[in-house]
Amino acid sequence: MGKVDDFEKFRKDINEKILQGENLDIKRFFALDSSVYQEGVLPARIKELMGLVASMVLRCDDCITYHILQAEKAGVTRKELEEAFSIALVVGGSIVIPHLRRAVALLEEIDL
Amino acid sequence: MGKVDDFEKFRKDINEKILQGENLDIKRFFALDSSVYQEGVLPARIKELMGLVASMVLRCDDCITYHILQAEKAGVTRKELEEAFSIALVVGGSIVIPHLRRAVALLEEIDL
Amino acid sequence: MGKVDDFEKFRKDINEKILQGENLDIKRFFALDSSVYQEGVLPARIKELMGLVASMVLRCDDCITYHILQAEKAGVTRKELEEAFSIALVVGGSIVIPHLRRAVALLEEIDL
Amino acid sequence: MGKVDDFEKFRKDINEKILQGENLDIKRFFALDSSVYQEGVLPARIKELMGLVASMVLRCDDCITYHILQAEKAGVTRKELEEAFSIALVVGGSIVIPHLRRAVALLEEIDL
Amino acid sequence: MGKVDDFEKFRKDINEKILQGENLDIKRFFALDSSVYQEGVLPARIKELMGLVASMVLRCDDCITYHILQAEKAGVTRKELEEAFSIALVVGGSIVIPHLRRAVALLEEIDL
Amino acid sequence: MGKVDDFEKFRKDINEKILQGENLDIKRFFALDSSVYQEGVLPARIKELMGLVASMVLRCDDCITYHILQAEKAGVTRKELEEAFSIALVVGGSIVIPHLRRAVALLEEIDL
Numbered sequence: 001m002g003k004v005d006d007f008e009k010f011r012k013d014i015n016e017k018i019l020q021g022e023n024l025d026i027k028r029f030f031a032l033d034s035s036v037y038q039e040g041v042l043p044a045r046i047k048e049l050m051g052l053v054a055s056m057v058l059r060c061d062d063c064i065t066y067h068i069l070q071a072e073k074a075g076v077t078r079k080e081l082e083e084a085f086s087i088a089l090v091v092g093g094s095i096v097i098p099h100l101r102r103a104v105a106l107l108e109e110i111d112l
Numbered sequence: 113m114g115k116v117d118d119f120e121k122f123r124k125d126i127n128e129k130i131l132q133g134e135n136l137d138i139k140r141f142f143a144l145d146s147s148v149y150q151e152g153v154l155p156a157r158i159k160e161l162m163g164l165v166a167s168m169v170l171r172c173d174d175c176i177t178y179h180i181l182q183a184e185k186a187g188v189t190r191k192e193l194e195e196a197f198s199i200a201l202v203v204g205g206s207i208v209i210p211h212l213r214r215a216v217a218l219l220e221e222i223d224l
Numbered sequence: 225m226g227k228v229d230d231f232e233k234f235r236k237d238i239n240e241k242i243l244q245g246e247n248l249d250i251k252r253f254f255a256l257d258s259s260v261y262q263e264g265v266l267p268a269r270i271k272e273l274m275g276l277v278a279s280m281v282l283r284c285d286d287c288i289t290y291h292i293l294q295a296e297k298a299g300v301t302r303k304e305l306e307e308a309f310s311i312a313l314v315v316g317g318s319i320v321i322p323h324l325r326r327a328v329a330l331l332e333e334i335d336l
Numbered sequence: 337m338g339k340v341d342d343f344e345k346f347r348k349d350i351n352e353k354i355l356q357g358e359n360l361d362i363k364r365f366f367a368l369d370s371s372v373y374q375e376g377v378l379p380a381r382i383k384e385l386m387g388l389v390a391s392m393v394l395r396c397d398d399c400i401t402y403h404i405l406q407a408e409k410a411g412v413t414r415k416e417l418e419e420a421f422s423i424a425l426v427v428g429g430s431i432v433i434p435h436l437r438r439a440v441a442l443l444e445e446i447d448l
Numbered sequence: 449m450g451k452v453d454d455f456e457k458f459r460k461d462i463n464e465k466i467l468q469g470e471n472l473d474i475k476r477f478f479a480l481d482s483s484v485y486q487e488g489v490l491p492a493r494i495k496e497l498m499g500l501v502a503s504m505v506l507r508c509d510d511c512i513t514y515h516i517l518q519a520e521k522a523g524v525t526r527k528e529l530e531e532a533f534s535i536a537l538v539v540g541g542s543i544v545i546p547h548l549r550r551a552v553a554l555l556e557e558i559d560l
Numbered sequence: 561m562g563k564v565d566d567f568e569k570f571r572k573d574i575n576e577k578i579l580q581g582e583n584l585d586i587k588r589f590f591a592l593d594s595s596v597y598q599e600g601v602l603p604a605r606i607k608e609l610m611g612l613v614a615s616m617v618l619r620c621d622d623c624i625t626y627h628i629l630q631a632e633k634a635g636v637t638r639k640e641l642e643e644a645f646s647i648a649l650v651v652g653g654s655i656v657i658p659h660l661r662r663a664v665a666l667l668e669e670i671d672l
């Protein structure tokens with residue numbers, strides 16, 4: 001019912017449509033987009049935080065929401081998230097602030 | 113009544129206000145922004161697809177909507193659009209995905 | 225009740241939460257983000273216009289809204305805003321147009 | 337001996353090192369980056385022009401050089417390139433101009 | 449002989465080639481790119497500083513060089529430039545720093 | 561004598577000039593830019609990798625060089641770097657490739 005559920009439903013529904021399409025390269029890209037966040041020499045939770053920082057400096061709200069939800073599942077703490085936020089803020093500048101605000105509002109919604 | 117109509121109404125209304133303003137340079141820019149997509153040595157439909165790819169890698173939803181609607185009028189097919197999407201996705205990376213999702217949702221709305 | 229009030233309420237509420245957090249670097253960044261727009265050898269109203277142009281070429285709607293509201297308080301005129309818009313449009317290109325449209329809609333709402 | 341040769345040698349040498357590495361996802365990405373420009377429902381030369389426009393608005397000189405060289409091999413004409421340039425310029429704005437200048441200098445070097 | 453002269457020579461030579469070309473839209477864009485910085489309700493020197501801030505947050509070295517040289521001709525002071533730099537730095541973040549370093553190296557070269 | 565030394569010398573020399581200047585906000589920003597990478601709940605080496613990923617998707621060569629050198633001092637391995645590269649590549653797309661090439665050339669120079 002909340003924004004998180006809306007986000008996840010839309011994401012899931014349209015991803016299905018995309019993956020049922022005929023274009024192979026698009027499907028390969030989606031596979032790759034999962035693969036790089038798998039546990040490796042770097043732990044999956046660190047990779048989610050890297051994806052989060054990248055998404056913040058590139059200012060992609062849906063990507064930020066996704067990586068915060070993934071990071072939460074992987075056991076990331078609020079304090080770790082805030083350190084990631086501070087790096088994104090300094091690298092990306094004040095234009096990151098509106099996205100930080102929406103990220104913090106999401107943390108309230110999911111109680112992290 | 114759908115999102116497409118809302119988009120087109122807002123776009124038209126505010127463009128009118130902008131073009132009724134006094135600033136000449138803004139008007140000249142708007143004229144130029146129509147001119148580059150006119151039929152030339154490259155067909156108009158190809159130019160719309162170029163505008164679409166550029167809009168996707170720059171992640172501008174309104175621009176994507178506009179160029180998809182224009183491309184449809186120019187007779188572009190779903191398969192051509194998907195090839196354009198795949199280029200935009202690989203050039204621009206996974207941050208393009210949320211915009212691709214909204215583009216695909218638009219294709220559903222306009223039945224392309 | 226309008227969009228401006230919603231924007232200002234959300235901005236104020238979440239900023240408070242952010243500034244009540246423990247991360248010092250984030251707070252320092254927020255302080256710096258106020259400091260650079262203070263009256264200096266350049267007047268505050270010119271600095272707001274600079275912040276506006278930067279926000280437009282980086283296509284950050286919340287930042288644009290904020291700097292327009294600040295510029296209005298500092299006595300900036302509609303004609304000055306339009307000259308700033310024209311610079312942002314030429315520097316940043318047609319992908320700035322959707323943000324320009326929302327900026328002009330805001331000017332209507334606040335009667336500037 | 338010219339800049340084009342330097343570019344192509346560095347590109348080839350380092351690509352080899354990258355593709356000899358162990359990271360599978362990086363190799364998959366490189367494969368995908370070739371695949372999307374292959375002849376499809378859209379001709380390869382049009383896809384190179386799309387890659388070019390995307391590279392110009394994202395202001396990536398090496399990508400611009402690469403797509404111009406590929407477009408030349410695919411038989412693209414100077415006039416077609418200029419129409420692609422004009423779209424990139426209007427979409428991406430005046431910050432594209434320095435890259436346009438380097439693109440035009442490259443056209444002189446390769447006599448297109 | 450210095451970097452400034454190299455920059456200005458390359459800029460002038462290639463601009464000439466571009467403006468001798470046949471593509472009208474490109475020429476119109478170049479005209480517009482001069483027009484927006486002309487004295488208006490905002491003074492030309494302020495417009496150059498706005499162009500500078502926009503160029504810094506978009507991280508375009510040639511654009512930064514150009515606007516600093518124009519700003520100098522328009523009588524901008526070092527202190528005004530530094531206030532413009534500080535806004536660009538906070539808006540655009542630490543990725544602006546390498547461009548700030550090259551801007552400061554240019555100020556040394558032109559003794560501003 | 562190599563590129564790394566040139567980079568470090570220019571960086572150090574100009575940073576000194578910047579920090580000897582009068583503008584307080586610029587100095588505060590530089591302090592903040594060091595502070596966010598300090599050991600915290602996240603280890604310093606992870607923060608350097610986050611800074612690296614952010615720098616790659618934003619395509620800032622100097623920032624990439626800096627974070628690779630810092631990551632090396634913090635004991636990051638080649639395999640960890642490659643996993644960070646793969647995330648940056650997928651998030652940021654093929655326009656990251658030229659920067660990846662220069663990053664790999666740097667790893668050769670510093671034998672990592």
